[in-house]
Amino acid sequence: TQGVHLLAAYLPEEGVVLMQMVVENKENEITAAPKLLAVLDLKGRVVCGDAMFTQRTLSVQILAQGGDYIWFVKDNQPTLKADVAQFFEPPRNVPGWQAPAMPQDHATTTQAGHGRIEKRELTLIPDETGYLDWPGLAQVFKLERTVTQQTTQKKTQETVYGITSLTPGRVSAAQLLQWTQQYWGIENGLHYRRDVTLAEDATRITDNRRAETMAILNNFIIGLTSKLGFRNLAVAQRAFDARLTLALAAIT
Numbered sequence: 001t002q003g004v005h006l007l008a009a010y011l012p013e014e015g016v017v018l019m020q021m022v023v024e025n026k027e028n029e030i031t032a033a034p035k036l037l038a039v040l041d042l043k044g045r046v047v048c049g050d051a052m053f054t055q056r057t058l059s060v061q062i063l064a065q066g067g068d069y070i071w072f073v074k075d076n077q078p079t080l081k082a083d084v085a086q087f088f089e090p091p092r093n094v095p096g097w098q099a100p101a102m103p104q105d106h107a108t109t110t111q112a113g114h115g116r117i118e119k120r121e122l123t124l125i126p127d128e129t130g131y132l133d134w135p136g137l138a139q140v141f142k143l144e145r146t147v148t149q150q151t152t153q154k155k156t157q158e159t160v161y162g163i164t165s166l167t168p169g170r171v172s173a174a175q176l177l178q179w180t181q182q183y184w185g186i187e188n189g190l191h192y193r194r195d196v197t198l199a200e201d202a203t204r205i206t207d208n209r210r211a212e213t214m215a216i217l218n219n220f221i222i223g224l225t226s227k228l229g230f231r232n233l234a235v236a237q238r239a240f241d242a243r244l245t246l247a248l249a250a251i252t
Contacts, residue, residue: 007032009040012182029053034061042067046166048183051076059135059165068165069136070179083132084140084161087125103128107173109181117148120181124173136165141173143180 007029008020019040023032033053043066049058051074062069073081087102105124110117121144127137145158162180164171 005029007036009036030055030058033058037061037065040065046070046179048179054080054163056135063136063165068170070164070166070176070183071162073161073163080132080134080163081161084163085142087127087140088123088142088161103168105168105173107177109177112150115150117150119146119148120144120177121146122173122177122180124168124171124176126168132163134163137163138167139164139171141176143177 005023006020007023009018010016011018019036021032021036023029030052033049034057037047037058038061042062045067046069047062047067048070049072051072054071054073054077059069059071073084075081102125106122107124108119108121110119112118122141124139124141126139132140141162141164143160143162145160147156148154164176166176
């Protein structure tokens, strides 16, 4: 859609959009997010978002609604990023004194496909002393991602930091690594499917109401095909084209 900005809450394990709203011209995603989350039942849910959503007020709101957060910390929060990074620095070597070892949890995954090998390593450390002044913060994490191109053996590396309100008894490094992978899967699970497979980017709709309606219909299609067990939306489209009765049965 042209010139229409939408913000959505997506449930990756189900492949469905829970709620979406138009970000008005005088707004941005940071100011729109509280309104979007306010209408959702967050009790027992975990909200994960990009670094732009790493905001104190949004953290407080999620906790007040009974949920928890996982935030990535980047350069838009420079002080917080530096403080989190310190948790993962080697202890200072002071003669006659040794810093106590911090409890850490580690998890690693390796995936191969599309001509590359991707390794993700996550280290999770609880903030036991309350060093970080952030609402509800319980643990910090470092995620290291290494991608190796199989033909050239060229490596690219990326390190990101994050924070979460989930305590050690409620989330492990392995579970957190899985959730962060699901979050990054939104690009293929939702954005790519809507923008490319369903050709949303190619449309010329500029009216907010019509654009939002089309996005709702596309969200419905993506969620429905996911519920039917299709991992590939293009394959689902071809199946429905060949058997119209299958498509009609799916929505009745």
